Amino acid sequence: MPYTSAFMQELMRFRAVVPIALPHKTNEDSELNGYFIPKSTTVGPNIWAVHNDPDYWDEPEKFKPQRFIDADGEFIKSNHVIPFSLGPRTCLGKQLAQMEIFIYLVSMIQQFEFLPDPNSDKLPEIDDGINGLAFLPYPFCLSAKAL
Numbered sequence: 731m732p733y734t735s736a737f738m739q740e741l742m743r744f745r746a747v748v749p750i751a752l753p754h755k756t757n758e759d760s761e762l763n764g765y766f767i768p769k770s771t772t773v774g775p776n777i778w779a780v781h782n783d784p785d786y787w788d789e790p791e792k793f794k795p796q797r798f799i800d801a802d803g804e805f806i807k808s809n810h811v812i813p814f815s816l817g818p819r820t821c822l823g824k825q826l827a828q829m830e831i832f833i834y835l836v837s838m839i840q841q842f843e844f845l846p847d848p849n850s851d852k853l854p855e856i857d858d859g860i861n862g863l864a865f866l867p868y869p870f871c872l873s874a875k876a877l
């Protein structure tokens with residue numbers, strides 16, 4: 731299911747659930763891209779910046795699942811989409827979360843058509859949300875019509 735995989739990867743890139751990964755502390759003096767980082771500095775890896783770097787992404791502000799589909803229609807897995815962060819302290823629930831999202835998303839869109847709820851306010855802006863450790867949309871209502 732290449733397009734579903736591309737859609738999920740673009741979703742994770744476009745709106746990183748955890749824009750700044752958990753804080754870590756350097757255990758030795760370090761240098762990164764010419765910046766000196768002393769031992770015991772608290773650092774927060776900026777996942778949002780990786781996902782929106784205009785030097786790497788074409789139109790990062792646009793939601794385009796097709797950026798991850800090649801000329802043969804196959805899915806391109808990107809090493810630059812890192813919603814679960816990287817390294818030895820990467821998210822422990824990564825495989826579980828990806829499997830759950832895939833199963834939930836596919837089973838819902840196979841059975842329902844989702845539309846804005848005509849009886850409630852308009853949908854929240856996609857750029858707006860509640861920004862804490864996780865970036866969440868404001869609450870909203872949808873109408874699900876069985877197919």
Ligand code: HEM
Nearest residue numbers: 747748751752813814815816819820821822823824826827
């Ligand atoms: C879309 C879903 C999820 C996203 C985007 C996500 C993302 C992240 C991120 C960015 C980190 C920080 C990694 C770091 O700072 O290096 C993290 C850590 C962690 N996540 Fe998740 N996570 C998700 C779901 C889950 C689930 C379902 C579980 C457990 C069932 C889980 C368990 C953990 C644990 C235990 C850590 C701490 C790992 C450590 O410090 O060694 N996560 N997650």
